[in-house]
Amino acid sequence: MNENPRTAWIVTLAAAAFLMVTMGARQSFGLFVSPVNTSTGLGITAISLALGVSQLMWGVIQPVAGAMADRYGPLRVLVAGLLVLAAGTAMTPFMTSTFGLVVSLGLLAAIGSGAGSFSVLIGAAAQRLPPEGRGKAAGIINAGGSFGQFVFAPVSQGLIGLLGWMGALWSLAAITLAALPLARIVSPKAPAHSATGDHPAGDHATPWRAVRSAVGDRSYLLLHAGFFTCGFHVAFLVTHLPGEVDLCGLPASVASWSLALIGLANIAGSLLAGSSISRFRSKHILAVMYGSRAVLIAWYLVAPKTAWTFYVFAIGLGLTWLATVPPTASIVGKLFGVRYLATLFGLTLLSHQVGGFLGAYLGGIALAASGNYQWMWYADMALAAAAAIVNLPIREARVARAAVLT
Numbered sequence: 001m002n003e004n005p006r007t008a009w010i011v012t013l014a015a016a017a018f019l020m021v022t023m024g025a026r027q028s029f030g031l032f033v034s035p036v037n038t039s040t041g042l043g044i045t046a047i048s049l050a051l052g053v054s055q056l057m058w059g060v061i062q063p064v065a066g067a068m069a070d071r072y073g074p075l076r077v078l079v080a081g082l083l084v085l086a087a088g089t090a091m092t093p094f095m096t097s098t099f100g101l102v103v104s105l106g107l108l109a110a111i112g113s114g115a116g117s118f119s120v121l122i123g124a125a126a127q128r129l130p131p132e133g134r135g136k137a138a139g140i141i142n143a144g145g146s147f148g149q150f151v152f153a154p155v156s157q158g159l160i161g162l163l164g165w166m167g168a169l170w171s172l173a174a175i176t177l178a179a180l181p182l183a184r185i186v187s188p189k190a191p192a193h194s195a196t197g198d199h200p201a202g203d204h205a206t207p208w209r210a211v212r213s214a215v216g217d218r219s220y221l222l223l224h225a226g227f228f229t230c231g232f233h234v235a236f237l238v239t240h241l242p243g244e245v246d247l248c249g250l251p252a253s254v255a256s257w258s259l260a261l262i263g264l265a266n267i268a269g270s271l272l273a274g275s276s277i278s279r280f281r282s283k284h285i286l287a288v289m290y291g292s293r294a295v296l297i298a299w300y301l302v303a304p305k306t307a308w309t310f311y312v313f314a315i316g317l318g319l320t321w322l323a324t325v326p327p328t329a330s331i332v333g334k335l336f337g338v339r340y341l342a343t344l345f346g347l348t349l350l351s352h353q354v355g356g357f358l359g360a361y362l363g364g365i366a367l368a369a370s371g372n373y374q375w376m377w378y379a380d381m382a383l384a385a386a387a388a389i390v391n392l393p394i395r396e397a398r399v400a401r402a403a404v405l406t
Contacts, residue, residue: 002212004193004215006265007137007294008128008129008137008184008341010185011124011125011129011185012069012125012129012140012141012188013144014182014185014186015121015122015124015125015141015144015182015186016140016141016142016143016147017144017182018078018116018121018142018143018144018145018179018182019116019118019121019141019145019148019184020115020144020145020147020148020151020173020285020295021068021082021116021148021176021179022081022085022112022116022142022148022176023081023113023117023145023146023148023149023151023340024145024147024149024151024153024228024263025085025089025109025113025148025151025152025172025176026054026058026085026109026110026113026147027148027152027153027238027258027259027263028149028153028155028156028172029051029054029105029109030051030151030238030241030242030259030284031153031156031157031242031256031259032156032160032168032169032240032253032309033047033048033051033167033239033242033243034242034243034246034252035144035159035160035164035165036101036165040096040196042097042098042101043368044243044364044368045364045365045368046365047101047102047364048239048240048285048360048361048363048364049098049102049106049359049361049366050098050101050102050105050106050251050312051105051239051401052106052108052235052356052357052358052359052360052361052364053102053105053106053107053110053237053295053357054105054106054107054110054360055110055231055235055239055353055355055356055357055359055360056110056164056353056356056357057106057107057110057111057114057272057353058110058114058117058232058349058356059114059350059351059352059353059354059357060114060115060350060351060352060353061110061111061114061120061402062084062114062117062118062345062346062347062349062353063115063119063211063343063344063346063347063348063349063350064224065077065115065119065321065342066119066120066123066139066340066341066342066343066345066346067080067118067340067342067343067346067347068342069119069120069123069124069194069342070123070340070342070343071241073187074120074123074124074183074185074186074187074342075183075184075186075187075292076152077115077116077117077120078115078120078182078183078186078187078281079180079183080112080115081111081112081113081114081115081116081117081120082116082176082179082180082183083112083177084108084109084110084111084112084115085108085109085111085112085113085114085116085173085176086111086173086174086176086177087108087173088104088105088107088108088109088110088112088113089104089105089109089169089170089172089173090169090170090173091103091104091108091364092104092109092169092276092364093165093166093169093170102106102346104279105298113269115144116183117146117167117343117349118141118142118175118325118329118345119342119343119346119349120296120346121141121186121327121343122138122141122142122325122341122342122343122345123341123343123345124186124187124342124380125137125138125186126138126329126333126341127139127341134330134333135272135274135275135277135278135326135330136274136275136278137275137328137330138215138220138274138275138277138295138325138326139181139270139271139272139274139275139277139326140270140274142266142270142274142322142325142326143266143270143271143274144272145268145270146262146263146264146265146266146267146269146270146318146321147263147264147320148172148263148268149259149260149262149263149266150261150264151260152172152264153256153257153259153260153263154256154257154260155166156168156172156256157252157253159171159172159351169338171307172400173210175310177246182338189403191272194216197365199381203253205381209230210336210339210343210345211347212324212342214335214336214347217335218337218345218395219331219393219394219395219396220335220336220344222390222393222394223328223331223332223348223391223394224347224348224351225387226286226290226387226388226390226391227324227348227349227351227352227355228352228354228355228386229290229355229372229383229386229387230290230324230352230353230355230387231351231353231354231355231359232355232358232359232380232383233293233355233359233380233384234321234322234352234356234359234384235353235355235356235357235360236360236362236363236376236380237257237262237317237357237359237361238259239359239363239364239369240363240364240373240376241255241258241259241310242255242256242371243373244365245258248310248374250305250306250307250310252353254310255308255310257311257314257315258310258311258314259309259314259399261314261315261318262314262315262317262320262321263314263318264315264318264321265314265315265316265318265319265321266318266319266320266323268319269318269319269320269321269322270322270323270325270326270339271290271321271328272319272379273285273323273324273326274326276327277326277327277330277399278399279399280399281396281397281399282326282327282328282331282396283327283331283335283392283394283396284391284392284393284404285325285327285389286327286328286391287388287389287391287392288388289320289323289384289388290320290323290384290387290391291320291384291385291388292316292319292320293317293350293387294381294382294384294385295389296313296316296317297377297380297381297384298381299313300313300377301377302331312401329341329345331350331396332344333345334396334397335395340387359380361400362376362379363376
């Protein structure tokens with residue numbers, strides 16, 4: 001069911017706006033670590049555990065939400081996701097124990113934001129667009145999530161200063177519900193269909209058969225390995241960058257603006273990645289992105305720790321931050337088609353978030369054990385370099401030039 005160009009743009013922009021809200025809210029939670037710790041006295045390790053579980057559950061829900069969207073259509077999944085995200089965010093101020101934070105932030109908020117995230121949105125859009133337009137559309141949708149981080153980080157910091165951390169979380173819960181009307185625009189009128197002519201591995205009768213076929217594919221597993229390291233990197237930084245800024249004796253505003261700059265730069269990075277898919281093989285795009293992260297971390301480690309160092313680091317990092325999503329989704333689509341793209345791409349996001357859990361949680365352990373994040377930076381740099389290497393053997397046909405979303 002390929003839509004006309006005008007409808008394709010509407011669907012793509014609606015999906016981008018939806019992701020702006022769910023990702024913007026989720027990526028702002030790191031700003032609440034210090035005020036929650038000060039208020040509750042739970043300790044950084046306990047709060048990091050809750051956010052680490054959040055990273056993991058956000059990934060666990062991806063293939064589940066994707067399979068449900070593939071089977072029943074994305075509308076119900078997206079609406080339910082927003083409601084659960086709002087509920088988890090609103091409940092957090094009432095939680096005064098580690099277990100409570102794990103339930104509200106680690107489970108509910110993560111499941112809700114995950115159900116309204118990449119796998120369902122990109123899968124829904126892909127089924128309504130021609131193959132040559134999917135890469136650019138994925139880049140635009142991804143840029144929406146980055147714009148959300150750019151907007152929500154300073155807004156959340158401002159709300160914390162104005163209303164306190166509790167009032168800020170209640171405000172975020174209310175803001176997320178504003179995206180409910182967008183779910184109808186993104187969702188097709190009929191359940192997911194089987195796209196013809198773009199399924200190199202054959203048309204699988206069920207999501208489970210598609211999964212069994214995919215996990216036996218070496219290229220698919222290598223893609224998972226690279227995306228795992230991406231998750232470690234992203235989650236470590238989004239959770240602990242405010243703590244790193246504090247260790248350097250800089251004000252909290254440097255952290256919020258750094259997170260905002262990551263989101264702003266990633267808008268450009270996502271759009272560039274999406275448009276590059278039609279010109280270069282996605283595995284090479286990913287290798288360059290991951291390799292550049294290793295170089296950037298090495299620069300940060302030797303640079304003076306000033307506000308401008310953090311801003312430059314944030315911009316450089318932001319160019320590849322979530323820009324890895326469009327080429328990763330593109331490779332999955334090329335290998336297995338789009339019929340079960342939400343399910344199979346959801347599984348790669350699960351691997352991403354297993355890495356995310358380790359990045360968020362181990363960062364807290366490192367800080368508690370040594371008083372800094374030094375060994376985490378070295379681990380992060382090594383994993384980024386490894387991710388660049390493991391993407392190169394992935395099986396991917398040369399790019400055939402074609403018209404894109406117009």
